[in-house]
Amino acid sequence: MTAGQINEPMQETAGGFADTAADAPIPTLSLEGKSRSWLGWFVSDDPPGRALLNVTMLLILAVLLFAPFVFPGSKALDVAARICIFIILVASYDLMLGFTGIVSFAHTMFFGIGAYGVAIMLAKGWSGWTGVILGTLIGAVVSLVVAAVIGLLSLRVRAIFFSMITLAVAAFAQIVAEQWRTLTGGEDGLTFDVPAVLSRSFRLVPDRVMGVIINGPVITYYITFAVTLVLFLLMLRIVNSPFGLVLRAIRENEFRVEAMGYRVVAYRTLICIISAIMASMAGSLMALVLRYNGPDATLSFTLMIDILLMVVIGGMGTLYGSIVGVILVVLAQYYLKNTLEMATGSMSGQSPMAALFHPDRWLLWLGIIFILIVTFLPQGIVGRLRRKR
Amino acid sequence: MNGDWHKRLQQWAPYALTPLVIIAALPAIGPGPWLTLTVAGLTMGIMLFMVAAGLTLIFGLMDVLNFAHAAFVTVGAYIAVSVLVPLAGWTNETSLALNIAALLVALVAAAIASGALGFVFERVIIRQVYGAPLRQILITIGALTVIEQLIIVIWGPQAIPLPKPAMLRGSVFVGSSSIETYRLFALFVGLAIALAMHLFLTRTRLGLVVRAGVEDREMIQALGYHIRRVFIGVFMAGTALAGVGGMMWAQYQAVVNSQIGDGMTILVFIILIIGGLGSVGGCFIGAILVGLTANYVGFLAPKLALGSNILLMALILLWRPRGLFPLAEHH
Numbered sequence: 124m125t126a127g128q129i130n131e132p133m134q135e136t137a138g139g140f141a142d143t144a145a146d147a148p149i150p151t152l153s154l155e156g157k158s159r160s161w162l163g164w165f166v167s168d169d170p171p172g173r174a175l176l177n178v179t180m181l182l183i184l185a186v187l188l189f190a191p192f193v194f195p196g197s198k199a200l201d202v203a204a205r206i207c208i209f210i211i212l213v214a215s216y217d218l219m220l221g222f223t224g225i226v227s228f229a230h231t232m233f234f235g236i237g238a239y240g241v242a243i244m245l246a247k248g249w250s251g252w253t254g255v256i257l258g259t260l261i262g263a264v265v266s267l268v269v270a271a272v273i274g275l276l277s278l279r280v281r282a283i284f285f286s287m288i289t290l291a292v293a294a295f296a297q298i299v300a301e302q303w304r305t306l307t308g309g310e311d312g313l314t315f316d317v318p319a320v321l322s323r324s325f326r327l328v329p330d331r332v333m334g335v336i337i338n339g340p341v342i343t344y345y346i347t348f349a350v351t352l353v354l355f356l357l358m359l360r361i362v363n364s365p366f367g368l369v370l371r372a373i374r375e376n377e378f379r380v381e382a383m384g385y386r387v388v389a390y391r392t393l394i395c396i397i398s399a400i401m402a403s404m405a406g407s408l409m410a411l412v413l414r415y416n417g418p419d420a421t422l423s424f425t426l427m428i429d430i431l432l433m434v435v436i437g438g439m440g441t442l443y444g445s446i447v448g449v450i451l452v453v454l455a456q457y458y459l460k461n462t463l464e465m466a467t468g469s470m471s472g473q474s475p476m477a478a479l480f481h482p483d484r485w486l487l488w489l490g491i492i493f494i495l496i497v498t499f500l501p502q503g504i505v506g507r508l509r510r511k512r
Numbered sequence: 513m514n515g516d517w518h519k520r521l522q523q524w525a526p527y528a529l530t531p532l533v534i535i536a537a538l539p540a541i542g543p544g545p546w547l548t549l550t551v552a553g554l555t556m557g558i559m560l561f562m563v564a565a566g567l568t569l570i571f572g573l574m575d576v577l578n579f580a581h582a583a584f585v586t587v588g589a590y591i592a593v594s595v596l597v598p599l600a601g602w603t604n605e606t607s608l609a610l611n612i613a614a615l616l617v618a619l620v621a622a623a624i625a626s627g628a629l630g631f632v633f634e635r636v637i638i639r640q641v642y643g644a645p646l647r648q649i650l651i652t653i654g655a656l657t658v659i660e661q662l663i664i665v666i667w668g669p670q671a672i673p674l675p676k677p678a679m680l681r682g683s684v685f686v687g688s689s690s691i692e693t694y695r696l697f698a699l700f701v702g703l704a705i706a707l708a709m710h711l712f713l714t715r716t717r718l719g720l721v722v723r724a725g726v727e728d729r730e731m732i733q734a735l736g737y738h739i740r741r742v743f744i745g746v747f748m749a750g751t752a753l754a755g756v757g758g759m760m761w762a763q764y765q766a767v768v769n770s771q772i773g774d775g776m777t778i779l780v781f782i783i784l785i786i787g788g789l790g791s792v793g794g795c796f797i798g799a800i801l802v803g804l805t806a807n808y809v810g811f812l813a814p815k816l817a818l819g820s821n822i823l824l825m826a827l828i829l830l831w832r833p834r835g836l837f838p839l840a841e842h843h
Contacts, residue, residue, distance in 0.1 A: 226649045280834055283577055283645060284789070287781045288825075294778045295822040302815065424774075428657060435650055479665055487661030493654035497647055498640060 165356065167363040171443045172509040183446060187348060191341045192333050204344050204412045206453055207351040208405050213433045213445035214358050215401035220431075221440030222362055223394050224374035225282050228427055229273065229289035232296040233399040235422040236269070237262035237406025239300065239307060242416035245315035246308070252318050259407040263400050270399035274392030293427070300418045312417020317343070321411065340412075347408050354401060359442055361397065370394055374440075425486075429456075432493050438503025447504050452489075459485045526836040530800050537808045547689040549807045555695040557803025558702030559764070562757035563776055564783040564795050565709065566750025572726035572790025574743050576638055577645070579652040581754055581780065582773030583659035587629055588622035588755030589762035589772045590667050593674055595621045596763075603677040611677035612697070618759055619701070626755025627748045634747045664770050671769040674762055698760050705756070706796065713792065722746060726790055782825045788835030797836060 163170070171180045186193060190203035216230050240262025244254035269292075277288040300307045307313065319325060320342060327337040335341065361367055369390055372380045381387050410416045429452060437448025463480050479487075500507060538546050567581045595618040596603060602614040637655050641647045675681075676694050683690040713719040725732045725742055733739050761776070762768045783802050787794025802821050809820035816823075828836065 220646075224646060226646065276829065276833070281789075284785070286649060287577075287785055291778055291782055291785075291822050291825060295819050298818045302818070428653065431650065431653060481665075483669070484661055484665060486657055487665070490654050490657035490661060494637070494651055494658065497651045497654060501647065 167356070167360045169359055169363045169442075171505070176443065176505065176508050180443060180446065183450065190348075191344060192335055195335055197340060200340055200344055201412070202453065202457065204347050204408075206449055207344075207347045208408050208412065209430075209433065209449040209453065210446055211351050211354050211405040211408075212402055213430055213437070213449050214355055214442050215398045215405070216430050217434050217439060217442055217445050218358060218362065218370075218394055218398045218401075220434055221438075221442075221444075222367065222374060223370045223391060225278070225391060225395070226286045227289045227395065227398075228286060228424075229293040229296070230398070230402050230430055231422055231424070231426045232289075232293045233266045233270065233402035234406040234409070234426070235296065235300065235416075235418075236266050237403030237408075238410040238416040238421040239313075239406075240265070240403070241407045241410040242313040242315060243306060245317065245410075246313040250316060250318070255318060255407075255411065258410075259404060262403045262407055266399040266403035267396055270396045271392060274395040275388070278391045278395070279388045293422075293424075297418055297422045297424075300422055308417065310418060312415060312420065314415045317411055317414055321346075343411055347412060350404065350408060354404065355442070355446075358401070362442060366390075366393075371440075432489060434503075435493065436496055436503060438506035438509075441503065441505040441509065444503050444505035451504075455489070456485070459488065463488075526794070526797060526832075529836070530797055530804070533801065533804055533808075537804070541808065541811060544688040545811060547686060548691060549811055550804070551691050551695055551699065553804035553807035554800060555699045555702070555764075555803070556806060557800035558699055558706065559757050559760050560776070560779055560783060560803060561796055561799035562702060562705060562760070563754045564780045564787075564799055565706075565792055566753040567780060568784050568787065568790055568792060568795040569722070569726070569746055570750045571784070572792075573722060573729070573746050574642065575645070576642065576648055577652075578638070579649060579777070580633070580637075580656035580659060581751070582777040583656050583663075584626040584630060584751040584754035585758035585761070585773035585776055586660065586663055586770060587626045588758030589768045590663055590672075591622045591625045591755065592618045592759040592762050593667070593672050593768050596674060597672075603675070606678045608679045611679045614677060615697075615763065618763075619756055622755040622759035623752040626758070627752030630748045630751025631744065633751065634744055638747065660770055660773075667770075669770065671767050673767050674765075676763060676766055694764060698764060701760065705753070709792070718742075718745075779821060782821050784835075785825055786828050786835055788837040791835070791837040794835055794837030 171177050187203060187207060191200055194200070194203065212230070212234055216227070219225050219227055219230075237259065240260075241255055241258035244258035244261070248254075249257055273285070273288060273292060277285045301310050303309075316322070317339070321339040323339050325339040325342070327342065362370070369380065369385055373385075373387055373390060377387050406421055409421060413420060433448035433452045434445060435448070436451055437444030437446065463485055496503070502510070534550055537550070541549065563581070563585055567578060570581075571577050596614060599614045599617065602610045605611070633655065637651055638648075641651055680694040680697055683692050684696070685691075711719075713723055721732060721737055721742060725737075725739060729739060732742075757776075758772065762772060765772070779802055783795060783798040785798075786801060787796070787798035801824065805820050805824050806817065810817035832838070
């Protein structure tokens with residue numbers, strides 16, 4: 124892949140921070156010299172980078188593509204679907220955090236809006252595909268309007284203002300979801316029937332295919348996978364478009380971009396809207412996979428911390444980093460608890476060490492890892508792997 | 513002439529807001545509950561002010577928005593538990609002097625513990641991210657998680673009851689409205705701290721340096737002041753105040769759990785946004801407004817109560833997009 128080399132100067136700073144830009148070389152923001160190879164077109168001439176990364180990404184793609192066959196069983200399928208959905212969620216968050224340099228705490232709110240859109244439609248009458256499509260659309264439109272209002276109101280002051288306001292608005296959304304019982308089902312949430320094709324009892328073909336029954340959840344998984352792939356490639360296209368270049372320039376030096384005649388507020392608001400719509404669609408998928416939605420499933424603040432963690436671990440401003448981050452954190456959540464259980468199994472019950480390594484304290488270790496990564500590996504795993512040696 | 517009058521109104525309007533809200537609430541609520549709610553609102557406001565003041569000073573002086581500020585509130589609350597539970601002999605005695613002495617010991621302990629933790633926090637966490645807003649947010653969010661989890665490791669996950677001292681339990685009656693005794697105590701302590709802070713900032717040389725640092729950091733450095741030392745001092749004072757706020761709040765709720773600071777984070781941010789980032793005066797007015805609104809709306813329309821502060825913030829931002837008392841932009 125020769126395309127990667129042309130893009131190299133930009134990738135070098137892609138994982139950096141707006142703040143450290145002063146001592147970094149000025150990135151060459153150029154769109155010229157793009158190759159027209161078929162594969163290059165597919166990934167918007169922005170391949171993962173080094174050989175190790177390319178192979179890892181292809182491997183992840185292959186595993187996710189054949190997940191129902193490689194890891195049979197409903198729990199493994201849930202994990203795979205979760206990974207796909209979080210890839211959309213985290214990559215869309217990276218559009219704001221990594222590419223534009225703005226921190227939002229309302230990303231789970233948009234996730235929740237999409238999920239509630241589908242959940243409310245399906246639980247309150249519009250059953251079947253009409254409900255799914257209508258719910259997804261309504262969720263996306265609501266997200267668009269809310270993101271536009273928040274962005275236009277707060278992004279013109281200071282980026283930090285936006286962070287604080289999104290935190291407050293997200294808390295408000297959680298309160299609304301918990302209090303408006305007639306619409307959202309309150310804290311219990313909503314359980315609903317998905318279209319017949321996606322239900323557990325549906326069989327696409329009467330026989331097993333490679334030992335796996337092709338039922339509703341498998342079809343749901345493949346819909347999720349396809350949407351994830353399309354949306355991810357779309358995001359890759361967005362960040363490698365002229366629009367994406369302006370975003371990166373804003374991250375590096377907003378005053379200079381403003382002085383060059385670009386409306387910084389408009390660009391920032393637009394990327395917030397795009398990001399919000401993506402998160403909302405991820406939420407709609409989540410509702411379909413879970414066949415349930417409630418405040419804890421899609422709106423909780425813990426989820427927001429997870430997203431931050433995934434972006435930072437994977438590498439901000441790389442998009443591919445979100446894939447790595449999601450997989451590492453999701454697997455850690457499933458297996459770190461087990462490891463801690465094993466570690467405490469050999470200790471006496473009451474000692475302070477046992478309390479420190481108690482399985483319920485996994486968040487403590489995740490937090491410490493998070494601080495260490497922000498301190499020592501600020502460009503994240505993918506950002507580090509992409510760096511020229 | 514007319515323009516001059518208009519300008520002056522613009523300048524004084526934020527100060528008039530709080531009295532106007534209090535007066536407007538009187539006919540809507542009725543005199544009996546009005547007094548109760550007003551005192552409750554002022555108390556809540558003054559406790560929030562203690563927490564928010566530290567954060568706004570830290571932000572104004574060093575441009576650091578510490579998302580882990582709430583963790584110091586929780587630390588203060590748990591220190592209160594550790595001090596007041598062994599002192600149960602003092603708090604259960606029906607002697608006002610002993611009761612208040614116990615609370616003051618807890619207050620000082622909370623201030624020292626969270627101030628000391630603040631010192632470590634500044635050294636380990638904040639120091640490496642000065643001037644890097646994005647990393648500040650990320651690393652303080654991570655630190656918030658770690659401190660909260662460590663608190664659970666030390667004090668356990670279950671909520672701990674913290675009964676109020678004997679003499680501060682009931683209520684006093686003024687006419688037909690009842691006022692909780694503890695609220696009067698908290699209001700008194702809070703006003704004393706606010707007054708001390710005001711005197712420090714306006715009447716001492718160090719206070720002058722701090723205020724000047726908020727206005728223009730480089731100029732203060734150019735005048736030969738060691739700005740880093742001022743940073744650390746203000747950071748410790750800010751976290752100590754948060755600890756005191758947490759201690760007072762825990763005693764007020766009479767129960768402590770590890771989420772005590774979380775609920776406050778959002779209120780404190782709303783206060784900062786309303787008051788204008790970095791402004792102590794704005795922070796005071798914002799805190800009182802938030803406290804009053806929460807209590808009035810909680811009485812008039814309980815369903816709206818939880819969201820009332822966000823609506824208040826939205827209204828104020830529509831009126832003044834940078835908050836009530838915006839600092840001059842110096843970046």
